[in-house]
Amino acid sequence: MEISADRDGGAVIARANGRIDSSNSREFHSSLEAVIDEDDSAVVLDFEDVSYISSAGMRVILLTAKGLQSSGMKFALCSMNDSIREVFKISGFDKIIQIHGSQSDALAAVSA
Amino acid sequence: MTESPQKHKILVVDDEPDLEPLMLQRMRRYIRTGVYEFVFAHDGVEALEALEADAGIDMVLSDINMPKMDGLTLLDRIPDVSPDIRAVIISAYGDMKNIRIAMNRGAFDFVTKPVDFDDLKFTIDRTLQHIREWKEALSARDKLVVLQNELNVASMMQQSILPNKFARNDDYKLFGTMQPARNVGGDFFDVIGLSDDRVGLAIADVSGKGVPAALFMMSSRTLLKGAAMRTDGPGEALTEVNDVLNEDNDACMFVTMIYAVYDPATGVLTYADGGHDPPLVIHADGTSTQLPVTDGLALGVLPGFDFLQHSYELSPGDTVILYTDGVTEAINAEEEQLGLARLREAFEADPPGDAEDAGHRVIDLVNEFAGDVPQFDDTTCLVLRREN
Numbered sequence: 148m149e150i151s152a153d154r155d156g157g158a159v160i161a162r163a164n165g166r167i168d169s170s171n172s173r174e175f176h177s178s179l180e181a182v183i184d185e186d187d188s189a190v191v192l193d194f195e196d197v198s199y200i201s202s203a204g205m206r207v208i209l210l211t212a213k214g215l216q217s218s219g220m221k222f223a224l225c226s227m228n229d230s231i232r233e234v235f236k237i238s239g240f241d242k243i244i245q246i247h248g249s250q251s252d253a254l255a256a257v258s259a
Numbered sequence: 260m261t262e263s264p265q266k267h268k269i270l271v272v273d274d275e276p277d278l279e280p281l282m283l284q285r286m287r288r289y290i291r292t293g294v295y296e297f298v299f300a301h302d303g304v305e306a307l308e309a310l311e312a313d314a315g316i317d318m319v320l321s322d323i324n325m326p327k328m329d330g331l332t333l334l335d336r337i338p339d340v341s342p343d344i345r346a347v348i349i350s351a352y353g354d355m356k357n358i359r360i361a362m363n364r365g366a367f368d369f370v371t372k373p374v375d376f377d378d379l380k381f382t383i384d385r386t387l388q389h390i391r392e393w394k395e396a397l398s399a400r401d402k403l404v405v406l407q408n409e410l411n412v413a414s415m416m417q418q419s420i421l422p423n424k425f426a427r428n429d430d431y432k433l434f435g436t437m438q439p440a441r442n443v444g445g446d447f448f449d450v451i452g453l454s455d456d457r458v459g460l461a462i463a464d465v466s467g468k469g470v471p472a473a474l475f476m477m478s479s480r481t482l483l484k485g486a487a488m489r490t491d492g493p494g495e496a497l498t499e500v501n502d503v504l505n506e507d508n509d510a511c512m513f514v515t516m517i518y519a520v521y522d523p524a525t526g527v528l529t530y531a532d533g534g535h536d537p538p539l540v541i542h543a544d545g546t547s548t549q550l551p552v553t554d555g556l557a558l559g560v561l562p563g564f565d566f567l568q569h570s571y572e573l574s575p576g577d578t579v580i581l582y583t584d585g586v587t588e589a590i591n592a593e594e595e596q597l598g599l600a601r602l603r604e605a606f607e608a609d610p611p612g613d614a615e616d617a618g619h620r621v622i623d624l625v626n627e628f629a630g631d632v633p634q635f636d637d638t639t640c641l642v643l644r645r646e647n
Contacts, residue, residue, distance in 0.1 A: 168635055169467055169468045169635070170635075172467075199588075201635070201636070202445075202464060202465070202466035202467060202513075202515070203466060203467045203468065205466060205513075205557075206466045206467060206511055206512065206513065209511045209513065209560060210511045213511060230596065234584075237515075237532075237534060237535065237536055237552065238515055238534035238535075238556070238557045239533075239534040239554070239555055239556030239557055239560070240534070240556075240557065240560070242556055242561075243556070243560065243561055
């Protein structure tokens with residue numbers, strides 16, 4: 148899976164795409180790790196082009212959140228479709244990872 | 260594919276004494292850089308002995324006419340030592356008859372005398388390239404077999420922990436079923452007998468697939484059984500299971516779960532969600548109620564999380580459906596999800612009269628909706644129907 152990355156201030160904005168499930172979650176994980184630099188102060192993962200995420204993909208989000216937390220970097224998710232937003236709500240993941248409606252809101256939150 | 264240069268051992272078989280020094284001289288550059296290593300034999304019998312003694316020989320380069328055992332007989336015998344060795348024969352120029360026999364006996368290629376060493380080098384490299392690809396294919400196949408065996412173990416573990424006999428009494432009836440995905444997911448359900456005729460009902464979905472999911476499923480299920488019997492209610496039980504699952508969970512595996520306790524004396528269902536879709540109650544008239552979430556969190560994610568619980572009093576004829584996302588996220592050919600609304604509609608038109616019937620109908624609904632589209636997730640439901 149290709150993850151494109153832009154930088155805004157100290158934050159890296161990573162954009163995933165398509166379905167994230169057990170068939171590509173490993174690749175999703177390594178691609179996501181590859182776009183994050185040690186110097187980044189925050190990571191915003193944009194779900195605009197993601198259509199579906201399974202529990203294997205959620206596990207990667209959790210691993211990333213814990214990894215970033217231990218290295219003192221902020222982490223936010225944004226621009227999810229309704230069904231993915233629902234998955235994060237039902238699973239309770241939105242209690243431990245911040246989720247924003249838009250990329251600009253997410254950037255503002257992690258830059259604050 | 261990039262790889263570091265691999266050393267290949269080649270057995271040269273010829274009864275004429277001049278080939279060995281010539282070979283070593285003309286190929287000295289490749290021998291020195293470690294690309295080739297040559298060993299020599301002087302007839303077919305010696306060649307077979309050398310192959311038997313050294314499993315590291317990849318390739319045989321053999322003359323045809325030799326004492327004791329000729330090259331054509333040797334070709335026949337090589338597969339008995341190892342089917343992965345490839346042979347190239349050296350024939351007299353224009354000896355099409357023997358070349359044809361050699362090729363029919365499985366020779367990979369041939370070169371002719373007098374030996375053109377540039378052509379020989381090319382032929383050897385082509386043969387070795389083939390051998391490398393062949394070995395890679397074999398290794399990929401072996402890995403696949405191992406993986407398949409592991410998945411079979413995971414699937415057996417998953418099936419073995421599911422209850423298959425369900426209470427059917429005057430107060431309530433139960434039924435649970437799981438349709439496994441082809442690549443072994445991590446769903447399970449459980450029915451736990453509790454004091455005072457109460458019964459504990461659990462449905463769960465472990466993150467990921469395969470053996471890791473199956474192992475995590477086993478420990479989640481065992482922990483829940485223990486916690487269910489020790490604790491007073493579902494919220495407390497999930498709190499306990501979550502704390503234990505969070506110990507040493509560097510892999511960040513997690514499980515979403517509903518754990519509910521039904522008390523037939525009062526008809527009250529008390530439940531807690533561990534980041535899982537809440538129970539759906541289908542009433543006798545076909546209307547339905549999705550019970551409110553208890554604002555939980557997937558288990559294994561955050562230690563010390565306090566799980567809450569809600570209670571709901573079932574009326575006689577109410578059917579509670581616990582399900583995993585394999586049901587609501589089933590996909591059809593148009594890539595639409597089944598969704599909760601379709602599930603509710605299906606029962607609205609024709610309310611369930613029986614727990615087992617309702618369970619089968621959930622699975623049938625998924626299968627009809629999905630059609631030929633392969634499903635990536637287990638499809639699981641656990642049904643409770645209050646009779647009186």
